[in-house]
Structure formats: structure tokens, C-alpha cells
Amino acid sequence: MQATVVIGANYGDEGKGLITDYLAALSNTNTLVIRFNGGAQAGHTVQLPNGLRHVFSHFSSGTFAGATTYLSDFFIANPILFTQELEKLKTCGYSPTVTIHPNAVVTTPYDMYINQMFENFHGKKRHGSCGVGISETIERNLHTKFQLTVKDLFDQEKLTAKLLNIRDEWLECRLDQLIHRKLTQEEKDLISSEDILEYFLGDIQNFLTYCDVADYSYLDKWDKLIFEGAQGLLLDQEHKGFPHVTRSNTGVQNVSTIAKLTNINHLDIHYVTRCYLTRHGAGPLLNECPSCPCPNFKDETNLPHKFQGSLRFAPLDIEELNTEIAEDLNKLSKQISKNVTLAVTCLDQFEEKIAVSKGAGNTIELAKKKFIKYLFKKTKFDNYIFSYGPTRADCKPAVEFA
Structure with a gap:
């Protein structure tokens, strides 16, 4: 095949x-x-x-x-x-x-919260992620106690227990590792909201109803x-x-x-x-242009982003x-x-x-x-x-x- x-x-x-x-x-x-x-x-x-x-x-x-x-x-x-x-x-x-x-891992609202707290904490030195909890989902799933995959979503009682473990144990421990401070009472009240848990359980139910496994x-x-x-x-x-x-x-x-x-x-x-390079987020970009080099540039997808910043360009x-x-x-x-x-x-x-790059600091222009x-x-x-x-x-x- x-x-x-x-x-x-x-x-x-x-x-x-x-x-x-x-x-x-x-x-x-x-x-x-x-x-x-x-x-x-x-x-x-x-x-x-x-x-x-x-x-x-x-x-x-x-x-x-x-x-x-x-x-x-x-x-x-x-x-x-x-x-x-x-x-x-x-x-x-x-x-x-x-x-x-069935083994696909699942992101929780708590992973998204950790991701966004980390980016906000680092300010201009942020990693430049999208803020939707991708890296944090992977990190959490390295720890057996806090793993969550699609096959774990079907038993409501066990699922709720897992989510409470993630919320009440993993989240604060992980944030302490990343931003080196304890949560304020206001932050604790936010993440412990029963509404967040209930809404997420509803989204999981919709997800399982719609998807085959x-x-x-x-x-x-x-x-x-x-x-x-x-x-x-x-x-x-x-x-x-x-x-x-x-x-x-x-x-x-x-x-x-x-x-x-x-x-x-x-x-x-x-x-x-x-036919040129772009980068949306932090990190090196060889021969980066000071502005968009494309006369007819149009991109309605990669708009300025809170964590990624603006789209960057290079040959x-x-x-x-x-x-x-x-x-x-x-x-x-x-x-x-x-x-x-x-x-x-x-x-x-x-x-x-x-424009085409020919190594660091060197470009040529071609019709x-x-x-x-x-x-x-x-x-x-x-x-x-x-x-x-x-x-x-x-x-x-x-x-x-x-």
C-alpha cells in the first residue's frame, strides 16, 4: 500500500x-x-x-x-x-x-492555563508558543499518575478523579517549577472553579459523541x-x-x-x-527582514498574537x-x-x-x-x-x- x-x-x-x-x-x-x-x-x-x-x-x-x-x-x-x-x-x-x-493524549484547561501563565511570566523572553497547552500536555503525560488519553475519557467517575488530580496536585506543582512562586488566592479560586471542570466534562462528552475511536x-x-x-x-x-x-x-x-x-x-x-521564509514566534531567523518583503502580501491566518508576536520574514x-x-x-x-x-x-x-539567501548576511535578488x-x-x-x-x-x- x-x-x-x-x-x-x-x-x-x-x-x-x-x-x-x-x-x-x-x-x-x-x-x-x-x-x-x-x-x-x-x-x-x-x-x-x-x-x-x-x-x-x-x-x-x-x-x-x-x-x-x-x-x-x-x-x-x-x-x-x-x-x-x-x-x-x-x-x-x-x-x-x-x-x-485511543492512545492520543488529551489537553485539559489546566494545561492551557499553565502554558499561558508561563508565557506571561517570561514577558519579552517568552518561548513564543500558541498558548493552547501543547508542551504542557506532553510534559504531564510523562507522569503516569497524571496521564490522560482518549481511552481514559469513557469512564466518567475515573475521568473526574483524574481531572481533579491534575487540577489539585499537578497544576500548582508544575507552576512552582516554571515560575517559582506560589499562586495567589485569586488564582487558586480561578483554577479550582467547578464551572471550569463541568464545562470541560461537557466538551469531552461532545467530543466522544462526535468522534469514533x-x-x-x-x-x-x-x-x-x-x-x-x-x-x-x-x-x-x-x-x-x-x-x-x-x-x-x-x-x-x-x-x-x-x-x-x-x-x-x-x-x-x-x-x-x-518562496520566502516566515517565522511566527521567538527564535533565530537568518537574514531576517526589517519588514515584509512581499509587495502583494496577504495573510489572514497569521495575525499578531499575544504570545507569538507578529509574523517575521526572511529570504x-x-x-x-x-x-x-x-x-x-x-x-x-x-x-x-x-x-x-x-x-x-x-x-x-x-x-x-x-530574494534568496546565500548564507549569513548575504542575499541575491532574482526575477x-x-x-x-x-x-x-x-x-x-x-x-x-x-x-x-x-x-x-x-x-x-x-x-x-x-
Whole structure:
């Protein structure tokens, strides 16, 4: 069995939602999109030619193309934000089918609270997270007593006991580790609110009512599999950019693990990059631009954020792109064959010249057609896709630009 994979090649925000939607729309068979990392911090924008637009977090970016969503055991589920996103999709006329692995970990409102307290405490030196509790969920689940996964959600009595343990024991202990002070009485009153617990139990019930639960044998039922990644290679938890990374394997590693558990023996891997670099959050950014370099820049998704700040920009470093992708492909099992595509988005945002990084402090500017030729010359991928706009209709394989 073969599958398609979509991976961000940079710091996220490359256009993974666009490419996933494009690939799902090309499929004329029964299609399942698998979220293989990350969680509610993902913001994958899909816009249809008719103007309908949604930023996908829990649901796959193949939803508008009719694909079903599967949340793997590497996914971090957040019943609060799942419920909110579902309501938005329903107003668009969509009620997508979702299945989740029983071992997927679950974020609580207490993880979100810890995350936001930590970011507020560090001020300008903050990590730059989205504030939805991703890292804190993973940290808590390293401790057996406080673990919470999807399979733990069905027994109401045991679930309530677990949540009370997290609230009354874990939360204050963890905050003491992170911000080195005791909670004020006002803060204690807030987190001990029974309303927070009751509302969360209600969101969990909605989550369980809507989602089916199944292990990886569920994948055998589908004709077409698309693995949709979150964030990007430069944010991988093992990347040299630590600590300004995400606690997730953002490349092919998780896909390779899932492939070994199923009958997948071939992957069509799509690495996605804008024709320039962006970073939304703290951390290094080589040759960072003082302002947006794109004359026609438009991004309604990556707006200024309380913890992440404003979107940052830099020229694309093609040599670094090659290196990061090569290192990621080394993590793929040798038993799995592959075909590699580079998808380049946002070409419509430049009218004439596009800057390219040539190392620290050095950039060159190329006319748009020369940029594409330069890309062909400096990279050696099996296929290329170029996008000149925000919808699947704007995505074309390289042969159409020859």
C-alpha cells in the first residue's frame, strides 16, 4: 500500500493546508487524511475558489475536498477547541467524519492555563508558543499518575478523579517549577472553579459523541491515504534551534513509525515551502527582514498574537532547505520506497524579484522566472508543484510552468 505525505519544510505556515486540499481534491477515491503530529496549535488555511475559507486545527485540510479525518496517537486532542472548530465548520455547511486513536493524549484547561501563565511570566523572553497547552500536555503525560488519553475519557467517575488530580496536585506543582512562586488566592479560586471542570466534562462528552475511536487497523479500509503534518522541519523537537521548537516530530519520523504498523511500503512525500521564509514566534531567523518583503502580501491566518508576536520574514535559503530535507529523509525506514516533491507557495505575492539567501548576511535578488530556474538548478527533487494563489486552482505541477 502507498500513501501521500505533506510536510512543512521550514518554521510552519508554509501552505500545508493548501497542498493537502489540492492533493485531496485530485483523488477520485475514498480518501483518509491522517494528522500525524501536533494538535490544536496547527492553523492550516484552506480557501476554495468560491471564497469559502477555514483554518483547520483538529480537522484535516482535506475536509472541503470530501476527505475523512483520522487523528493518530501522535496527535494531541483538545476537546474544548475541537468543539469550537466543529461549530465553525457546521456554519459553513460541513459536518466532517472524525476518527481518533485511543492512545492520543488529551489537553485539559489546566494545561492551557499553565502554558499561558508561563508565557506571561517570561514577558519579552517568552518561548513564543500558541498558548493552547501543547508542551504542557506532553510534559504531564510523562507522569503516569497524571496521564490522560482518549481511552481514559469513557469512564466518567475515573475521568473526574483524574481531572481533579491534575487540577489539585499537578497544576500548582508544575507552576512552582516554571515560575517559582506560589499562586495567589485569586488564582487558586480561578483554577479550582467547578464551572471550569463541568464545562470541560461537557466538551469531552461532545467530543466522544462526535468522534469514533479506532486503532491503525482502521487505515486498511481506505483507498487513498494522505498524511498531513503540522509545524515544519525547523521546529522539530530534535532540531538545533532548541529550545525554540515544538515538542513534536514534525518530519517523516512519525509517518515511518505508522507505516511499519500498517501495510504502507511506499510514500509520495511533499515538502512545502513558501518562496520566502516566515517565522511566527521567538527564535533565530537568518537574514531576517526589517519588514515584509512581499509587495502583494496577504495573510489572514497569521495575525499578531499575544504570545507569538507578529509574523517575521526572511529570504529562503535553498542550500539549507536541501540539507533539512535530506536529514529528514534519513529518518525514513529503508524498507519504504519514496518519491519526493517540493511544493513552493505564495509566488503570487511577488511582482518581479524574489530574494534568496546565500548564507549569513548575504542575499541575491532574482526575477520570478529566474528564481524558478535557480530552484531547479540547486535542488534535485522528483517533482515540483508551484502555487500562484491561495486556492487549489492556483496549484500547478512543474510541467505546466516549463
